[in-house]
Amino acid sequence: MKKGSSRAMKRIYISGIISGIFVCLIIILLLQFFGVIPRWWSTGFVEDVGKRAGVVEHYVNKYYWKDDISEEKMAEYAAKGMVSALGDKYSVYYSQEEYDDAMNSVNGDYNGIGAMIRLDAGTNRKYIASVEEGKPAAKAGLQKGDELLKVNGTSVADKTLSEIVSMIGGEEGKTAVLTIARMKDGKSVQQEIQVTSEKIVSQSVYHRMLESDTGYIRISQFDKETVGQYKAAVDELEKKGQKRLIIDVRDNGGGSLEACIDMLDRMLPAGKLITETSRSRGNKEYTSTDEEHFDKPVVILINGNSASASEVFAGTMQDRAAAVLVGEKSFGKGIVQTIFSLQDVCGGGIKLTTGEYLLPGGRSIHGKGLTPDVEAAYTGTSKELGAEDDNQLKKALEVID
Numbered sequence: 496m497k498k499g500s501s502r503a504m505k506r507i508y509i510s511g512i513i514s515g516i517f518v519c520l521i522i523i524l525l526l527q528f529f530g531v532i533p534r535w536w537s538t539g540f541v542e543d544v545g546k547r548a549g550v551v552e553h554y555v556n557k558y559y560w561k562d563d564i565s566e567e568k569m570a571e572y573a574a575k576g577m578v579s580a581l582g583d584k585y586s587v588y589y590s591q592e593e594y595d596d597a598m599n600s601v602n603g604d605y606n607g608i609g610a611m612i613r614l615d616a617g618t619n620r621k622y623i624a625s626v627e628e629g630k631p632a633a634k635a636g637l638q639k640g641d642e643l644l645k646v647n648g649t650s651v652a653d654k655t656l657s658e659i660v661s662m663i664g665g666e667e668g669k670t671a672v673l674t675i676a677r678m679k680d681g682k683s684v685q686q687e688i689q690v691t692s693e694k695i696v697s698q699s700v701y702h703r704m705l706e707s708d709t710g711y712i713r714i715s716q717f718d719k720e721t722v723g724q725y726k727a728a729v730d731e732l733e734k735k736g737q738k739r740l741i742i743d744v745r746d747n748g749g750g751s752l753e754a755c756i757d758m759l760d761r762m763l764p765a766g767k768l769i770t771e772t773s774r775s776r777g778n779k780e781y782t783s784t785d786e787e788h789f790d791k792p793v794v795i796l797i798n799g800n801s802a803s804a805s806e807v808f809a810g811t812m813q814d815r816a817a818a819v820l821v822g823e824k825s826f827g828k829g830i831v832q833t834i835f836s837l838q839d840v841c842g843g844g845i846k847l848t849t850g851e852y853l854l855p856g857g858r859s860i861h862g863k864g865l866t867p868d869v870e871a872a873y874t875g876t877s878k879e880l881g882a883e884d885d886n887q888l889k890k891a892l893e894v895i896d
Contacts, residue, residue: 749803
């Protein structure tokens, strides 16, 4: 085959795959959110998308200086661009690998290193929010508070958290070199840490008995494994004779709403929990069943990194007068993300903001956060929350007595 003919065939293929993935996304959105074909379908929206993809393809193939064009990458980033145009940082198109990582995170078992990465929205810093004891990250020397700069020599400055997770983990036995910055003697010092992924069942609940018969439960995230771990922790502390309970959701960025609801059902008598509002699916009210509930004093610790499901948990307990909140104002993420699988159409998935949470009293926390009943800024020097110098925990003990 002549080179010109081969190049022409390549252009046709790229144009087809880009246009195809756009059409795939549009059809999925139509079926998931509208149930019927909306008016703008007949105005040539799909035709316009296909035309634009074809024009871009033409110029790329005719003028781009390299010939090693990845059709798969072009299609993937075309889809990412379409979702990015929504202007919503919480909505994202997932490649197949990113989709698998996202679903594993929700399920609570995954191939990874046992560390949680968070984004500082104000500075765009990516940092290590927590490290699970005994897991690869901890064994390799990664510490809470480390700023993540590079993965295998590639800067993460312009990467999403989903992309970073895929760069580090995803496969059992996968090795990655992380370049981090750590404060030492008042200076930021860079170092490289090599870490290897393994199969991990997330341990998101930690508990112990404190002074004065006070139980303490720390929840690092909400996933499917969290529910059983939390209920077991409550039951064990009950057997040890706890008379009051401190629940710590500081630095908890959220996770599964279903897990959060199940845990609230364990704590509260029958009544309203939250309302999930949705333009496409209508409003859904969640209630507690009163199969069992906790009837002892509760204090919940929150801070500026308590977000999403952790705010739902703390805010619902506050609205139902079942707990006193201590600490600092929470993050303020009260919107619902839903992950849709595109496995049967074009692979991967799409995460979209589909609604908002309202607390039992009708409060919206999005962009506002939760205000603690008792404010206490963290002044401890330890990186580990719950340590001996944790003044917020000490304040919680004062409040609950």
